[in-house]
Amino acid sequence: MSLSKDAGHLFRFAFLFVIAFAVFLVVRHFVVPKTFGEYGHYRGAAIGEIAARPLHYAGHDTCETCHADVAEAKKAGKHAGVNCEACHGPLANHAADPSIQPAHLDTAVLCIRCHAASAAKPKDFPQVDAQQHSGGLACETCHKPHSPAIQTEGAK
Amino acid sequence: MLPAAAIAWKYVLAGTPEESPNYNKSDHWWSMLIDIPKCIGCGNCVRACAAENDVPEGHFRTWVERYHVDDWHMESPQVISPDGGKEGFPAASEDSGKYFFVPKLCNHCADSPCTQVCPVGATFISPDGVVLVDQTYCLGCAYCVQACPYGCRYIHPEKRVADKCTLCYHRITQGLTTACCENCPTGARQLVDLKDPNDPIHAFLKTHHVQVLKPQMATGAKVFYNELDGSVR
Numbered sequence: 001m002s003l004s005k006d007a008g009h010l011f012r013f014a015f016l017f018v019i020a021f022a023v024f025l026v027v028r029h030f031v032v033p034k035t036f037g038e039y040g041h042y043r044g045a046a047i048g049e050i051a052a053r054p055l056h057y058a059g060h061d062t063c064e065t066c067h068a069d070v071a072e073a074k075k076a077g078k079h080a081g082v083n084c085e086a087c088h089g090p091l092a093n094h095a096a097d098p099s100i101q102p103a104h105l106d107t108a109v110l111c112i113r114c115h116a117a118s119a120a121k122p123k124d125f126p127q128v129d130a131q132q133h134s135g136g137l138a139c140e141t142c143h144k145p146h147s148p149a150i151q152t153e154g155a156k
Numbered sequence: 157m158l159p160a161a162a163i164a165w166k167y168v169l170a171g172t173p174e175e176s177p178n179y180n181k182s183d184h185w186w187s188m189l190i191d192i193p194k195c196i197g198c199g200n201c202v203r204a205c206a207a208e209n210d211v212p213e214g215h216f217r218t219w220v221e222r223y224h225v226d227d228w229h230m231e232s233p234q235v236i237s238p239d240g241g242k243e244g245f246p247a248a249s250e251d252s253g254k255y256f257f258v259p260k261l262c263n264h265c266a267d268s269p270c271t272q273v274c275p276v277g278a279t280f281i282s283p284d285g286v287v288l289v290d291q292t293y294c295l296g297c298a299y300c301v302q303a304c305p306y307g308c309r310y311i312h313p314e315k316r317v318a319d320k321c322t323l324c325y326h327r328i329t330q331g332l333t334t335a336c337c338e339n340c341p342t343g344a345r346q347l348v349d350l351k352d353p354n355d356p357i358h359a360f361l362k363t364h365h366v367q368v369l370k371p372q373m374a375t376g377a378k379v380f381y382n383e384l385d386g387s388v389r
Contacts (some may be wrong), residue, residue: 041280043293046280047181047282047288050325053322055337057327059332060338061280085338086200086337086339113198113199116244119247119248119249122194139219148385
């Protein structure tokens, strides 16, 4: 009898502890996102949100579903490994809605970006000093960008 | 009132954003291969990354450095990266020593220092091996920016949260390659799936001299550099 009387303050403390723990659990339930801890110490839903960001580059497979002729022209040439959007720029909006016309390209800027001569570039990469090479003549006068080797009459 | 409700309804109809249904996270372990002898320093990757990911001006998720190691200072190369190499590099005249380009990006470390220091669990390694930032959870304390030994993170100037390369997570989960790999004209950058037994990386690693950056940091870096020069830091 005297034991429980002496231990009364302990029960009161235990009761308070249980209340505090219950409050903690309730607050935690509302504050911690549902998917936190799904894969690790982070919000699992964040992965899906990042994966759902919009595309800007459609990818060459998408381009080639419509532009098979260009893909064919490129295949044999030196630019076979250069994907469409590397020169044409991001065109996911054009792929989604073909009525959106891509911007016209300027070979004077584009070709030089890769092919301007520099001692820093790998020695086996084709490089030119544009002024010396063509004297200001536009690149596409001789080289077709999709298949840049100079070709004979009638070739595309 | 009505237009706002209409817009809200459009999002209800669209549902919660989901990943590609055929994509299974546990089937992949993403990384990248960078073939230094193929890099021409055109800056296509830097521009593509900025366009794909709306990278703020003056910050970079990937950038290209040009090294010049001359014959007398093998240990202290001259490194330049004007605007991250976005607009290419000034022409190098024939000079002593050697030049080469080193494209850099997040190494998506398997044991990454940046995720270990985050106090709130806002940055993490996804089950498919990509280091990502949960920007709704990030406080912007920048511990991770300091922790990254490769300097691959920055605080987004408008959102005030940590931002970094996602390895184009929104693309690779749809079966596309990253924006930088898609736009590399010489194939110097290749997206790699180490869990895919048919990925050419396995043969490549066996037959080439491949390095990672700062191996002494034991970060488990997963961006592999072919023929990396010893002077690269």
